[in-house]
Structures are given as C-alpha cells and as structure tokens.
Amino acid sequence: MSDIRCVNLCRTFHQGDITVTGLDHVSIDIKKGEFVCLVAPSGGGKTTLLNAIGGLDKPDSGEVWIAGKRIDNMGKSALAEMRLNNIGFVFQAYNLIPVLTARENIEFVMEVQGIPAADRHRRSAAILTEVGLEGLEDRRPAKMSGGQQQRVAVARAIVAKPEIVLADEPTANLDSSSAEQLMDLFVSLNKNHNTTFVIATHDQRVMEYARRIVKMLDGRIDQDIPQDPR
Amino acid sequence: MLLNNITFRLAWRNLWRQPRRTLLTLGAMVFANIILVCMISLQFGMYGLMIDNTLSMLTGHLKVLALNYKDDGKIRQSIDEAETLARQLRNDLNRLKNKNFEGESAANNDTEGENNSVKIAVRGKAFALASSEDRSFGILVMGVEPEHEPQVSSIPGLIQRGRYLSDSKAEEIVIGSVLARNLQVDLDDEITLIGSGHDGSFAAAVITVVGITQSGMTDLDRSIAQMPLQLFQETFAMGNGAHEIVIRAPDLSDVEEISIRAQRLLDDRPSLVLHDWDDLEPGLKQSIQADLFSAWFMYGVLITLVAFSVLNTMLMSVLERTREFGIVMSLGLTPGRLGRLVILETAIMGVLGLAAGILIGTGLVAWAGIYGITFPGMDEMGKQFNLPARIYPDLTVFQLALGPSIVFAATLLSSLWPALRLHWLEPVQAMRAAG
Numbered sequence: 077m078s079d080i081r082c083v084n085l086c087r088t089f090h091q092g093d094i095t096v097t098g099l100d101h102v103s104i105d106i107k108k109g110e111f112v113c114l115v116a117p118s119g120g121g122k123t124t125l126l127n128a129i130g131g132l133d134k135p136d137s138g139e140v141w142i143a144g145k146r147i148d149n150m151g152k153s154a155l156a157e158m159r160l161n162n163i164g165f166v167f168q169a170y171n172l173i174p175v176l177t178a179r180e181n182i183e184f185v186m187e188v189q190g191i192p193a194a195d196r197h198r199r200s201a202a203i204l205t206e207v208g209l210e211g212l213e214d215r216r217p218a219k220m221s222g223g224q225q226q227r228v229a230v231a232r233a234i235v236a237k238p239e240i241v242l243a244d245e246p247t248a249n250l251d252s253s254s255a256e257q258l259m260d261l262f263v264s265l266n267k268n269h270n271t272t273f274v275i276a277t278h279d280q281r282v283m284e285y286a287r288r289i290v291k292m293l294d295g296r297i298d299q300d301i302p303q304d305p306r
Numbered sequence: 307m308l309l310n311n312i313t314f315r316l317a318w319r320n321l322w323r324q325p326r327r328t329l330l331t332l333g334a335m336v337f338a339n340i341i342l343v344c345m346i347s348l349q350f351g352m353y354g355l356m357i358d359n360t361l362s363m364l365t366g367h368l369k370v371l372a373l374n375y376k377d378d379g380k381i382r383q384s385i386d387e388a389e390t391l392a393r394q395l396r397n398d399l400n401r402l403k404n405k406n407f408e409g410e411s412a413a414n415n416d417t418e419g420e421n422n423s424v425k426i427a428v429r430g431k432a433f434a435l436a437s438s439e440d441r442s443f444g445i446l447v448m449g450v451e452p453e454h455e456p457q458v459s460s461i462p463g464l465i466q467r468g469r470y471l472s473d474s475k476a477e478e479i480v481i482g483s484v485l486a487r488n489l490q491v492d493l494d495d496e497i498t499l500i501g502s503g504h505d506g507s508f509a510a511a512v513i514t515v516v517g518i519t520q521s522g523m524t525d526l527d528r529s530i531a532q533m534p535l536q537l538f539q540e541t542f543a544m545g546n547g548a549h550e551i552v553i554r555a556p557d558l559s560d561v562e563e564i565s566i567r568a569q570r571l572l573d574d575r576p577s578l579v580l581h582d583w584d585d586l587e588p589g590l591k592q593s594i595q596a597d598l599f600s601a602w603f604m605y606g607v608l609i610t611l612v613a614f615s616v617l618n619t620m621l622m623s624v625l626e627r628t629r630e631f632g633i634v635m636s637l638g639l640t641p642g643r644l645g646r647l648v649i650l651e652t653a654i655m656g657v658l659g660l661a662a663g664i665l666i667g668t669g670l671v672a673w674a675g676i677y678g679i680t681f682p683g684m685d686e687m688g689k690q691f692n693l694p695a696r697i698y699p700d701l702t703v704f705q706l707a708l709g710p711s712i713v714f715a716a717t718l719l720s721s722l723w724p725a726l727r728l729h730w731l732e733p734v735q736a737m738r739a740a741g
C-alpha cells in the first residue's frame with residue numbers, strides 16, 4: 077500500500093499580475109518505508125510539493141492521500157491532528173520556537189501528543205545525543221549556530237517516531253561529518269522503524285543515501301529514478 | 307501540574323518577551339481594579355450612611371399609619387389605641403425575633419439584646435400656631451413618647467441646650483434652634499399653641515421650652531417641635547389615638563422580615579397601613595439609583611478602555627508571532643489550541659491584574675476604613691444627605707470582587723478576537739512572514 081499518493085497536483089501562485097507555477101500536474105506514489113530524494117533547482121517546486129503532502133498548503137487541483145486518507149479537502153484542525161500524529165517536518169528554515177530551549181523544542185510535539193514527562197525526557201535525551209547536541213539542551217535557539225538549530229529541528233521532527241518524515245534541505249547548514257551523522261540517523265530510522273522519508277535537497281551527499289531520486293523541473297516531475305544507496 | 311503544562315509554559319514565557327508592554331497593560335488593569343475597588347466600596351459606604359442617617363432622623367424603617375394619612379395628613383386620620391398597638395408590636399416582633407435567634411446567639415442576647423431588638427415609638431402630629439411674646443409661626447407639633455422616642459430617632463440626641471422631654475405628662479416642649487430664633491424664645495420661656503383638635507374643637511396649651519435641638523440642617527431645625535404624647539393627646543383631643551407608629555429595625559437588612567411579621571399583626575385592622583422606608587422617602591432610593599447609574603457609566607468607560615488596551619496588546623503580540631504560530635500549526639497544533647494559548651496568556655495577565663488590584667485596593671480601603679476619607683465638596687453633599695464630613699468605606703467581598711471581576715471578564719472577552727483570528731491563519735503563509 078502506498079503511504080503517500082499525489083494525483084495531478086497543480087498549484088500556482090499569484091504575485092500581482094505575475095502567475096508563478098509551483099506544481100504542474102504532479103502525480104507520485106511513495107510506498108511505506110521508502111527513502112526518496114526530491115531534487116530540483118531552486119524554484120523547482122520541492123517545498124511546494126512537501127507542503128502539499130504535509131497538508132500545510134492546499135493544491136489548486138488534484139488529490140493528496142496520506143496512509144489511505146484523502147487530506148487535500150480536510151479542515152485545518154483535522155490536518156493539524158494528522159500532522160501531529162503522522163508526520164515529522166524539517167523545514168527549510170529551521171523554524172524553532174524561540175521561547176523554548178533545545179530540549180523543550182524537541183519535546184514540544186510529544187508534549188502536545190500527551191506523552192508522559194518521564195518518557196519524553198528519556199527520548200529527548202537520547203535524540204540529543206544522537207544528533208550530537210548533548211550539553212546544549214537548555215539553550216534557546218538564539219544562542220545556537222545555524223547548524224545546531226538545524227539539528228534541533230531534525231531531532232524535533234523524528235523524536236516522536238512519525239510514520240513519515242518530510243525534510244526540506246536538512247543538511248543545508250551542516251558540515252560533512254554532521255551531515256553524514258544525520259543521514260545515518262535517517263537511514264537507521266528508516267531501517268528499524270520502516271519510516272518513510274521524503275527529502276528535498278540539492279546536496280549530493282544526501283542523494284547518495286536515497287533509494288529513489290525524483291527530479292523536478294518547473295513544478296513538473298522530470299525523472300523518477302530508483303538507485304542503489306551507497 | 308499546571309505549571310509544567312506546555313501551553314502554560316509557552317504562555318508565561320510569551321508574556322515576558324515584551325516585558326514593558328506586558329507590564330504597561332498589566333498596570334492599566336491594576337489601576338482600573340484599584341479605582342473600582344475603592345470607588346465601589348466608598349460608594350456603598352456612602353449609600354449606607356445616607357440611608358441610615360436620613361432614616362434615623364424621623365422616618366424610621368417602617369411606619370404604621372392610618373389609611374391615606376401619608377398623602378392627606380389630616381389630624382382625623384388617626385390610629386386608635388395607638389399605644390396599646392405599639393406595645394403589642396413591641397412584644398410580638400421582639401419575641402418572634404428572639405425565638406429565631408435563640409440557641410445560636412443565646413449568649414449574645416444579654417449583652418446585645420438591646421441593640422438587636424426592634425424599636426417602636428408612637429407619635430401624634432398636628433398643625434398649630436406657636437406664639438411667643440412677640441411672634442407667631444405655624445408649625446407641625448409632634449407628640450412623642452419620651453421613653454421610646456430616643457430609640458427610634460436621632461433628634462433627642464441633638465439637644466444643644468437644656469434637656470429632652472422627661473415624662474409623658476409634663477407641660478414641656480423641645481424645639482429646633484432656628485424655630486427658637488424665629489420665635490425669639492429661649493430655655494424656660496413659654497410658648498402658646500393654638501390649633502384645632504381631633505374633633506374639630508378649639509385646642510390650646512401653654513408649655514415651657516426645656517430643650518433646643520440643633521442638627522445643622524436648617525429645614526429640620528426650623529420645624530422640630532416635640533411635646534410629650536399624653537399632653538399632646540389632651541391638648542388636641544386625641545383620646546388614646548395617635549398618628550404614626552415608627553418601627554426601627556436593628557439593621558436595614560432585617561426590614562423586610564420585620565415588615566412581613568408586622569403586617570401579619572395588622573391584618574385585623576384594615577384601616578391601618580404599613581409603609582416601608584422606600585415608601586416614606588421615595589427620593590432616597592432614587593438619588594442612590596441615579597448616583598449608581600452615573601457611577602456605572604463611568605466604570606463602564608474605564609473598563610472599556612482597559613479592555614481595548616488589552617485587545618491592542620494581544621493583537622500586537624499575535625501579529626508579531628505570526629511566523630511562530632505558523633510553525634506550531636505546522637507541527638500539529640490545532641488553531642483551537644493555539645487560540646486557547648492566546649486566551650491563556652490574557653488570563654494570566656488578568657489574574658495578575660486581579661490579584662494586584664484587589665490586594666492594593668483592599669489595602670487602601672482598609673486604610674480608609676481606619677482613618678476615613680474626606681474630599682472637596684463633601685460638606686455640601688453632607689448637608690444634603692445628612693452625611694458626616696468623613697466617610698468610611700464599606701467593604702464586603704462582593705464589593706471587593708465586583709469591579710475587578712468585570713475587568714477580568716472584559717479582558718478575557720477582548721482576547722477572543724485575536725484568538726479567533728488564528729483560525730484564518732495559513733501555516734505556510736505564516737511561516738513566510740518575517741519574524
């Protein structure tokens with residue numbers, strides 16, 4: 077069964093008189109446990125597609141199905157619930173909550189889900205170590221480097237073990253070793269929990285991990301290539 | 307538990323992101339609350355005094371009058387066997403009352419029994435021409451029971467010179483200071499009263515001035531003329547009749563109950579009517595209501611201003627967090643939950659304002675309760691409503707909490723709009739906002 081299914085998605089943006097194409101008849105099936113890289117030049121529609129899959133943005137036409145449920149016509153609250161329980165997001169701009177510390181940012185989703193405190197602390201401590209942020213748990217985002225913030229954002233996305241992780245340029249600010257560490261984390265999550273990954277990236281290092289590469293151009297799917305991960 | 311709650315923690319920290327703005331808004335709330343606590347308690351304190359002082363002059367809390375006497379005031383509209391009826395009322399009302407309070411205040415009864423009992427006095431009233439050696443004036447002369455009158459009225463306590471009436475038969479009269487001046491009489495001078503009696507006969511008496519009262523209120527001091535009831539009855543051929551039975555309850559709050567009981571005792575005398583103080587002094591409640599109305603209008607303006615200041619603060623704080631709200635919505639927080647966060651932030655502010663306002667307000671009021679308050683223009687008002695120059699605010703939990711609670715409610719209400727607006731927020735758009 078496919079985990080993510082997009083049918084004929086179209087999305088245009090209007091900026092004054094100019095119409096910009098975000099998505100142009102995009103159809104894609106992603107199965108449970110797949111590890112997919114979305115590759116496109118800047119402006120190619122990666123973020124727009126991820127937003128549509130996550131229910132953050134409504135397509136003008138077409139359908140989006142997540143785990144067998146159609147979501148493009150859901151209401152805001154239902155979509156929020158769906159994201160809370162099924163999807164981990166890593167945004168292009170890390171988008172941490174400024175008044176919360178690294179640990180609190182990471183625990184935020186679990187707390188909203190109602191996971192008990194002890195459980196939360198255990199899991200946040202573990203993930204902080206895994207992304208290499210031990211010792212920084214009580215810092216607020218403003219006191220962290222871009223790379224550190226990005227790792228907090230990744231930790232926040234995966235800590236609750238969602239079915240699907242949507243990551244937008246997760247390695248953009250990371251040095252090679254951090255990037256590698258992060259990708260290893262993704263892969264192990266993918267292997268051990270059968271988590272579905274859709275990662276938008278320009279980064280060659282990331283693409284090497286993918287088992288399927290979807291190339292986009294001007295909002296269309298240009299190529300869809302299976303590949304052997306390294 | 308609550309303090310560990312993520313929503314509460316977020317709300318609390320969000321408030322202190324802009325400490326100055328939060329403190330200013332809070333300040334407006336506290337200020338309004340203090341004003342409300344002080345003004346409301348002062349107001350109610352004043353009303354209590356107004357009612358008490360006015361009623362304790364002559365009106366009492368309840369009066370038994372003959373049918374139509376209130377409107378016509380004719381000497382013939384009298385109460386037969388007035389003293390007997392008064393005695394009955396005195397016995398019955400106090401016996402019933404004590405029975406009710408037996409047990410719970412048996413110990414108090416000995417010491418406070420006097421204060422707790424219902425006071426009753428009989429009066430006769432007649433118009434007469436009062437003449438001294440040089441002058442004559444038409445006056446309303448009152449026949450009173452010297453032993454009971456001081457319990458229902460403050461006039462006997464206003465004796466400035468001389469003494470009050472001593473016994474029921476003595477040929478004595480007590481008059482107000484202005485009347486004394488007008489008649490050009492002093493203590494021990496004689497006054498001749500000429501009028502017509504109950505049966506229309508000629509009535510006359512020569513009596514000695516034994517006391518002069520001064521209340522400071524010209525109207526009252528011009529009209530007071532009190533003589534012993536029995537002498538009055540003889541002079542005006544009243545037999546054992548009189549014109550009013552004044553009832554004074556231990557407290558304003560007892561009036562209703564006493565009125566019901568007294569009415570029961572009067573049921574077999576349909577020619578008599580029981581009037582309560584509102585009936586007898588209709589202007590009193592009206593002026594209180596008028597004052598209340600204008601006061602609440604002012605409070606309304608104040609509360610609205612505070613509500614708008616809160617609305618402004620919350621709208622601003624929501625606007626500048628657009629991006630952040632986009633993030634948390636993207637992470638899976640529903641707009642409803644986000645709205646509750648905004649309301650919670652306001653509620654925290656509101657509770658702080660409520661607590662600080664009540665605390666400081668109570669302190670001020672308590673202080674004023676010890677030292678009293680006086681302000682310009684109070685002399686004038688004092689004269690009009692028989693108020694002292696200093697007033698002591700009245701503090702009950704209701705008065706204390708009323709104003710601040712309304713401010714709190716208005717505050718919460720004003721956060722509804724910013725909270726509801728979140729339902730229109732588009733997460734992607736919100737995240738693209740600068741922040």
Ligand SMILES: Nc1ncnc2c1ncn2[C@@H]1O[C@H](COP(=O)(O)OP(=O)(O)OP(=O)(O)O)[C@@H](O)[C@H]1O
Nearest residue numbers: 089096097098116117118119120121122123124125
């Ligand atoms: N909210 C928006 N309003 C207007 N235009 C938009 C909006 N979002 C995206 N676009 C436009 O849609 C097109 C696709 O944008 P998208 O962000 O999906 O590209 P991308 O592949 O993520 O690019 P990048 O690698 O730079 O992040 C671009 O031309 C972009 O300018």
Ligand SMILES: [Mg+2]
Nearest residue numbers: 122123168244
């Ligand atoms: Mg993008």
